[in-house]
Amino acid sequence: MNNKPKIDPSSYRVRLEKDYLVFSAAHFITFNGDICERLHGHNYRVEAEVEGPLDENHYVIDFIALRDLLQEILAEWDHRMLLPTRHPEIRVTSDERETTATFRDRRWVFPSGDCALIDIPNTTAEKLAEVIAQRVHDGICARHLPAPQVVRVGVDENHGQWGIATLTF
Numbered sequence: 001m002n003n004k005p006k007i008d009p010s011s012y013r014v015r016l017e018k019d020y021l022v023f024s025a026a027h028f029i030t031f032n033g034d035i036c037e038r039l040h041g042h043n044y045r046v047e048a049e050v051e052g053p054l055d056e057n058h059y060v061i062d063f064i065a066l067r068d069l070l071q072e073i074l075a076e077w078d079h080r081m082l083l084p085t086r087h088p089e090i091r092v093t094s095d096e097r098e099t100t101a102t103f104r105d106r107r108w109v110f111p112s113g114d115c116a117l118i119d120i121p122n123t124t125a126e127k128l129a130e131v132i133a134q135r136v137h138d139g140i141c142a143r144h145l146p147a148p149q150v151v152r153v154g155v156d157e158n159h160g161q162w163g164i165a166t167l168t169f
Helices: 062-074 127-143
Strands: 012-027 040-052 081-083 090-094 098-103 105-111 115-118 150-156 164-167
Touching: 012 062, 012 164, 040 062, 062 127, 081 090, 081 098, 090 115, 115 127, 127 150, 127 164
Parallel strands: 012 081, 081 115
Antiparallel strands: 012 040, 040 150, 090 098, 098 105, 150 164
16 A cells, blocks of 8 residues: 555645735725725735745745745835725826825825825725735746746735735636
């Protein structure tokens, strides 16, 4: 009897969860169709998993490469106002000086350099996780590393309130 396990060559994954994978940002979301939250901020934490076959070095991805990629992505949102550009009722206009967001009769004006315009319908933790996951995948591919089969990203907006997105490629 052979007790050697069968190993699926695509069943490997790495997980990166570090205290420094954080960003602080302001946002507001809409919910229940017509309710718009007040402007507020979070100290977000991010974790990521990358799944796929092992490369010639016998790992899915080098932890340092994944760490650097995540830090690069998060730096773009750190200390920014996160604004969705695909919301059906939040209108965002921007020039080099000011960015204006409106929702019905409410209006906010921010310095453009303090804003991150994100191609999503709402700045929920789940949608932020989705954007980060897509950017992780794209960044891995752009660095000519083996393309992952699955990228899973979690965004914690308040000490245990996680939005998680899993993208399969």
